[in-house]
Amino acid sequence: MLLRWAAWILTREQQWQSEVSPAHSRGIFLTIQSGNIAVGFCLASWITLACSYTTTQAQWILPIALQVIFAGFLLVTVPFLVESPRWIANHRSLDEATKVIARLQDLPETHEAVLQVRNEIAEALEAEANASWRTLFGNNNEQNFRRLCLGFGALYMQQLTGINTIAYYVAYIEQEYLHLSNSMSHIVAAITATQYLPFALSPILFVERFGRRTLLMCGAAALALMSAMIAVGFNIPGRAGGIFTMVFYCLFYNCFGMSYLNIPWMYAPEINSLKVRSKGMAVASASNWLFNGIVVTVTPSGLQAIGWRFYIVCKLPPSLLPMVAGGVSATNKKLGVVFNLSFIPMVYFLYPETRGLSLEQIDHIFEGKGRGWSCFTSGVRDSIQGPAAIEAARPGRHNTHEVQTADGHHMHHLENMDGSKANAVGIESIPNKA
Known part of the structure; x- marks a missing residue:
């Protein structure tokens, strides 16, 4: 329980990283940070393989004890990290925040670029005065509730891609359904996690070129296709089916690493306003762990009940699984892929582009109250066109x-x-x- 609690606290790192990174490279730094998840996953896979050869207490003590190394590294290095200038402006003073901005940009405090960031923060603080938890759930002129839903939804989509139907149970699936031995299943799982690592870090090269929206939409399409092919592999008898399935397991990992591993984690802190960013990030993080738990819980029973069909329906809400398990018609078999593909129009119509925008410019996307459908879509088109279009569309600009x-x-x-x-x-x- 304490380890889970600590892991939940450490998800605040994305908020700090987003607030200290420059707008033009924020996505790169957040990708590096999210890529460390893949590093940990790779290490954990090889440690699991090593521990599978022993039946002593070390089998569970060693994996837990090794985490002390990384916790110790954080304890030593975190005191030397600079505090977020936006947090300082919100809780201390704007003058102190200006000094930190100047340090981060390696410029004098009187430089135009430093003063521009300072004034953007000051304007945001003035617009969001007296924010509270109630403000977070109100769709006022800052549209905080809409922004909360976008951050919550991004991490909801991440888990509903079905990544943890594979990541948690890949060795078990290889033994039960592909008939590999215990040792071979763990070796293959570790190799799969290792080849996934460079793909998880590859968005460093293109996240600021293609933007968040493009990667989310392309990633959803690719993951739907990979899930369908995994389901096909379960229906191919013999060794050929096992090889076919493992190839698409690897491709599923890689498509996820290039899209849904990093983008949802960077989107939540980017999209929320300064005064409620920590609260909005907390709710978004809760979405991740909530749906992570749901997916991991239903996977064993889902595989047992409907076998290969689970990779078609694993994109469905868990409430629909009993209905599908009772009898899967041809239409129902296709429904899961359709649900996963539904992420594409969701992102296209509802999710603004945040590439290259400062956190305060992102605030401008959500200024004013929309009516009807525009409550959910206002500012999306302007965000794609860039900062000039956002400024031109601001009410009372x-x-x-x-x-x-x-x-x-x-x-x-x-x-x-x-x-x-x-x-x-x-x-x-x-x-x-x-």
């Missing part, structure tokens, strides 16, 4: 002007598009040029 006061300060004020002045959003102490 404004221009920022800088005014130098007599004492050498620079004051930024907002001018609405009709020419009237809005409230000041930031004052910087900048020496006079003399």
Whole structure:
């Protein structure tokens, strides 16, 4: 229980990483972080193989004890990490946050790029004043509830791809359904996890080029196809069927690693607003563990009840599994793939693109209240077109002007598009040029 609790706490890392990373490379850093999941999975597979050869207490003590190495590494290194400037601005002061921004960008505090980030954070704090748990579940001008649902849904989709119907039980499946020996099944499982590792890290090369939406949609299509082919493999008799199935197991892993391993984890902290980001990330993380538990729980009984058909229906809500197990018609056999493919229109219509946008620019996508269907889709098209389209579509959009006061300060004020002045959003102490 303590290990599970600790793992849940460590899922906060994505929030910290998203808040300290520059917009143009945030996806790369978050991909590296998520890729470490694949590193751990690979190590765990080989440790499981090694421990399968002993029947002593070491079989379960060693895997747990080895985790102390990584926990110790965190204890030593975390104190040297910088605190998130957005957290500092929210809980301490904007001036202290400015110093951290300057350190992260290796620029002086008076540099234009540093002041731009500072003012964006200040504007976000002003717009989201007095946020609470109630704010998170309210669909106000910041559309926090919509954003909460997007983060929750991204990690829900990750688990409903069916990755853990394979990852948790691949050795068991190889023994029971492909008739491999105990040692051979663990060897094949470890090799499968090892070849998965480079694919899990490969989005470093293209996540900021293709964006979140494209990878999610292409990943859903590929995973649906791989699931269908795994089901076909279960119906091919003999050794050929086993080889066929294992090939598509590997391809399933690889398609998942290039899409749904990293994108859902980066999307949740990106999409939530500053004041409720930690709360929104907590709910999204709960989605991951909730549906992880459901999938892992129903997999053994699902395989026992309907065999190969489970790889068709594993994308279904668990409430439908008993109905399918009772009698699978030709239509029902296809329904699971259709459900998985439904992720494609979900992402296309509902999920804004966050590639290359600062966290505050992402906030601008959700400004204002939509009506009807636009409550769920507003800002999606603008986000695809980029920051200029997002700014142009903002309700009550404004221009920022800088005014130098007599004492050498620079004051930024907002001018609405009709020419009237809005409230000041930031004052910087900048020496006079003399």
